[in-house]
Amino acid sequence: MTSESANLEELALEALSVLEDNWLGRSTKPAPHLYPHQWSWDSAFIAIGNASVRWDRAASELVSLFEAQWTTGLLPHIVFGSRQAEYWPSPEAWGSEACVAAPSMVATSGICQPPVHAWAARRVFEARPDEAGHDFLESIFEPMAAWHEYLHRERAIGSPLVEIWHPWESGMDNSPAWDEAVAALRPRPEEIPHYRRVDTELMDPTVRPSDDHYDRYAFLLERLRLEDYSPAAPQDHPFRVRDVLFNSLLVVADRQLAWIAERIGADGSLALQRAETLSCEIDRVLWNDELGMHVSFDAVADAQIPQRIAGGFGALLADPGPELTSRILEVLESEFLVPVGASGFMLPTVAVSDPAFETSGYWRGPAWVQIMWLVAAGLDTVGSDALADRLRRGVVGLVAAEGFWEYFDPITARGHGSARFSWTAALFLDTMSESPIADH
Ligand code: 2M8
Numbered sequence: 001m002t003s004e005s006a007n008l009e010e011l012a013l014e015a016l017s018v019l020e021d022n023w024l025g026r027s028t029k030p031a032p033h034l035y036p037h038q039w040s041w042d043s044a045f046i047a048i049g050n051a052s053v054r055w056d057r058a059a060s061e062l063v064s065l066f067e068a069q070w071t072t073g074l075l076p077h078i079v080f081g082s083r084q085a086e087y088w089p090s091p092e093a094w095g096s097e098a099c100v101a102a103p104s105m106v107a108t109s110g111i112c113q114p115p116v117h118a119w120a121a122r123r124v125f126e127a128r129p130d131e132a133g134h135d136f137l138e139s140i141f142e143p144m145a146a147w148h149e150y151l152h153r154e155r156a157i158g159s160p161l162v163e164i165w166h167p168w169e170s171g172m173d174n175s176p177a178w179d180e181a182v183a184a185l186r187p188r189p190e191e192i193p194h195y196r197r198v199d200t201e202l203m204d205p206t207v208r209p210s211d212d213h214y215d216r217y218a219f220l221l222e223r224l225r226l227e228d229y230s231p232a233a234p235q236d237h238p239f240r241v242r243d244v245l246f247n248s249l250l251v252v253a254d255r256q257l258a259w260i261a262e263r264i265g266a267d268g269s270l271a272l273q274r275a276e277t278l279s280c281e282i283d284r285v286l287w288n289d290e291l292g293m294h295v296s297f298d299a300v301a302d303a304q305i306p307q308r309i310a311g312g313f314g315a316l317l318a319d320p321g322p323e324l325t326s327r328i329l330e331v332l333e334s335e336f337l338v339p340v341g342a343s344g345f346m347l348p349t350v351a352v353s354d355p356a357f358e359t360s361g362y363w364r365g366p367a368w369v370q371i372m373w374l375v376a377a378g379l380d381t382v383g384s385d386a387l388a389d390r391l392r393r394g395v396v397g398l399v400a401a402e403g404f405w406e407y408f409d410p411i412t413a414r415g416h417g418s419a420r421f422s423w424t425a426a427l428f429l430d431t432m433s434e435s436p437i438a439d440h
Helices: 003-021 040-050 055-067 117-127 131-154 176-183 211-226 244-264 269-286 310-318 322-336 369-381 385-402 422-434
Strands: 338-340 344-346
Touching: 003 040, 003 385, 003 422, 040 055, 040 117, 040 369, 040 422, 055 117, 055 131, 117 131, 117 244, 131 244, 131 269, 244 269, 244 310, 244 369, 269 310, 310 322, 310 369, 322 385, 338 385, 344 385, 369 385, 369 422, 385 422
Parallel strands: none
Antiparallel strands: 338 344
């Protein structure tokens, strides 16, 4: 065994210990202190990482999340565990107990996150395609279909593209792509509920979203809470964004739902049809020819958001065809990718040359492992294997040099945010098991 592969083996053991330490009993918290409950898309990534190493936990991660599903089909972005664990917005701020559609056994948030779950469920099944795997797939299918149904029913307003109603729903909270839409919110002081941030007590406040943004996050939360998270006139909601990553992931998710349906003898034709419609709309509405990539659409301003962010490369997952793909790859290579380690690339969330770039500012520049993992999968989809491989080497290189951080500075490659971050560990494990990196 070479010293490099010995080192990778040690890292894999360390990744397992991160997941072990963050295990809550039936699911995994994203980070030891900063995010002490269960988060929706984190759980999907964690399930993917656990699938081939701790199968029962991978299944439990998704099953426990779906137990907190609302009767509307909404899959909440946070499922609260211990009330002792400090986090804002707390269960009281969300007030899910007062919503008829919310589960009674557990407190949750009332908004959602990108739909990576059907993909995760398929990966969990594929890691164990026996009776247990089949039972898991059967038990998750109806709730999964209801989750997708919720998105297509409640979030597609005047367009097949689905909307997010809060920046937190994108998972890329303070991305500069949302700056204008957030600035356009002008809450009166009495419309901002009183709150105390916990994140800035745990982290350097300069790398977290600003107080100004948090006021608006709190305002949107309160507005949605007053309407039981199901506004009677959704077209009047003040933050409505058709995010390219969210919609691209829904294309993948619908395709995976159809795949699951076939495995268990159910009908997946609607899901397939929806995936096709959505994928055409992504190219029709979200493609920006001047920027050479897909961007999100502000449904309140009725205009595209002309900001390139790494999430836009998520459109590769929906397979945009050779012409758009070659334009996208050109932008990816010439504007975004930054060399890391011997032969890897990292992908900043905002291009280093972009005026909006901030080197350690959370979703405003740093490289995130789960975005790199998703874009690598997008590159696989369009047959760009060499680039996908170099992005995966980037994931391994960053973790090997720095550890399992929440995100990484694209200039110095230093780790930032929370240490011992669950999806970094989970997707590192997946990257090691999926690719030939370890053999090189
Ligand atoms: C971050 O978001 C939460 C709010 O949901 C926060 O800042 O408190 C984001 O990075 C999000 O993508 C992630 O799912 C969550 C937990 O890791 O943290």
